[in-house]
Amino acid sequence: MTTVVRPLDAALDLAREVTPELAELADPIDRGTEAPVKAYALIRESGLLSAMIPRERGGLGLDFGDYTVLLAELGAANGAIALGFNMHNVAIGSLFETDGDALGATGVAFRDWVVDEVVDHQRMFASAASEPSTGARLRGISTAYRRDGDDYVLDGHKSFVSLSNVADHYVVTARPADTDTDYEVSHFVVSAGDPGVSFSPEWRGTALSGTSTAQMFLDGTRIPSRRLFLGVEGMSLFKVVREPHWMAAGYLGAYLGLATAVVDFATERLSADERRRSRDTDVQGLGSMVVRLQAARALTLNAARAVADHRSDPSTNALVYAAKHHLGEAAQALAAQSVALVGSAAMAADGPMQRLLREVQFCSIMPAKPADCLDYVGRAQLGANMFDVSNHGW
Template sequence: MSDDAFTLTEDQRDLQEAVRAVVADKVAPYAAEVDREARFPQEAHDALVAADFHAPHVPEEYDGVGAGALEVCLVIEEVARACASSSLIPAVNKLGSMPVLLAGSDDIKQRYMPRLARGEGFSYGLSEREAGSDTAAMRCRARRDGDDWVLDGQKSWITNAGVSEFYTVMAVTDPDAGSRGISAFVVEKGDEGFTFGAKERKLGITGSPTRELLFDSCRIPGDRLVGEEGQGLKIALRTLDHTRITIGAQAVGIAQGALDYARDYVKERRQFGKAIAEFQGIQFMLADMAMQLEAARQLVYVAAARSQRSDADLSFFGAAAKCFASDVAMQVTTDAVQLLGGAGYVNDHPVERMMRDAKITQIYEGTNQVQRLVMGRQLLR
């Protein structure tokens, strides 16, 4: 997408169609079952890996496809139209690996990025139960022991935990240095002393496992440090500037799926001798849903362009895209349930799942209250 024309290129439209075809064949047919059984969407994972849509952001030099930020958003949006849980595969692979791409040495990139490109997942460990929005209050510790680091503590709310092979983990390396005493590390699934908590039982995105990361004298080699010691929180916040946009894309996809279904339903549902789509009140609801959704989509795409360029105002636009799009997704999915009436409230139709899935987009990668703080501080700088 060029800076002065709000249209997708032919290649980007081709990408949309390609993802849409994979979704129709290998994602949508399993979405309800994945939600109902709260199981990982393995069919979607395998299909996305086969098509190189599971981690499209990985640069070509590391055997990836080198997709830009907007192209990654297009992939996530299309998958989320059918299954929000499945859309977290490409979204979280970018979140987990972005610190390595932003700050990692050539050696650590060469070690992990090709494996991610081949299908081994990457998750992100920042939050703790007592350090969610207040990331500087984290208690997970990493201490030097010879050439190694030893980690102790836990991380909470980790998406795709137990499925991913690799985890970028933030831990305190200098307790006296405050926010400058946090460092970033890559932890591998098989590292001794690293285990997972029980799966959380969630309102939505039930097909994406959310678990704690538990570290009990977990020893990792010294060359797993990402960036410089003490730069972990700075790296984490830079990462979120880029990846919050993918949550905006997920929200847009969920909302589009709900709008599509509700529109088709009201054209078929008959009351008082005609399709309810003919009633003005229904048309007004659809118009508002579509208008807000299109505004959210354009904001996400503009933010993605800024991410690609690493613009100075990326922090504002990343927060704005995530915040606005997730609020829109919650409203659109709620209205979709309303348009279906009683049918919308039962799981025979997907809009109730979409409504449950939409809620988390207002919470993770920073609550929307935190996004407003980010935007306000950017405006006052």
């Protein structure tokens, strides 16, 4: 009898081969004594880069629900690296969400090229959307492209690009240079070595240096027309409105992993302290953290499963935004609870909790922001047409 290994189990097995080392690297990378590239080398070697490529094309064949579970596993070990890895999947995760018959020859050729790059050459992709004056919004971006013969030429400035100097290819958003419309946004693949591509020194924030984030500059960057994402021009904004899961919630698993690490930390500290383990208030404090984590996990995985089973359904999208909002609040509340429960040991500079406390704050900064999530959920509840671009902050 042959046993069929579920895609998620195969992916979790691969992840667990690297999570112990990723966990060991989390604090040194945060302190700047180890380079993030070491952790991404583990990710590359693990085979996880092909998580979202179908099995029949040589990938692991995960759907969005499975992917969120995988990312939570990585995020519990090393949140920053999970967030960086997520940008690879934000860049290419939607490739097989489009029906092959609807793609046309150019789209199919583009997809084949990406599969070859990822599966056969372990090349890493990243997503370069955010800009200084618009944040993660697609409307109003300044990065512009123009057609020149068989090429596109791009000029622009991206404010935050994770996997800078790590990824091989960057999926960049741009609008046509010759029109005033801010609805026609397209995605292009720009490679690290393309002419006119440069990066600033890495962003120095209070956390997540493991994402290896920097500004990206495109100065007359010329790319062949076959690097237009899936061969489709002008549809990026409409796509994110109908299918917001990658941009709004791709990294949910990473924050779920961070929230889990917070609860694990408090559990370990209480377990190791005989006196506190038997004190009712401490036990109940930990119980309250577990309840909060379970609720966040249930909503997050429910939303991720809904994407896999009913992608683009209005109720799925409302669930995605609700999960994004709830998880951000829950992760931050759990971190505060952990500090209150564990006490000064939680803030020791050489322990992980002070890092986790800083890292979970970023869930409010990454799109969709809390107010945008509530706006979406409220409008959807009132019956607005959420496929209408004008109802969106994107």
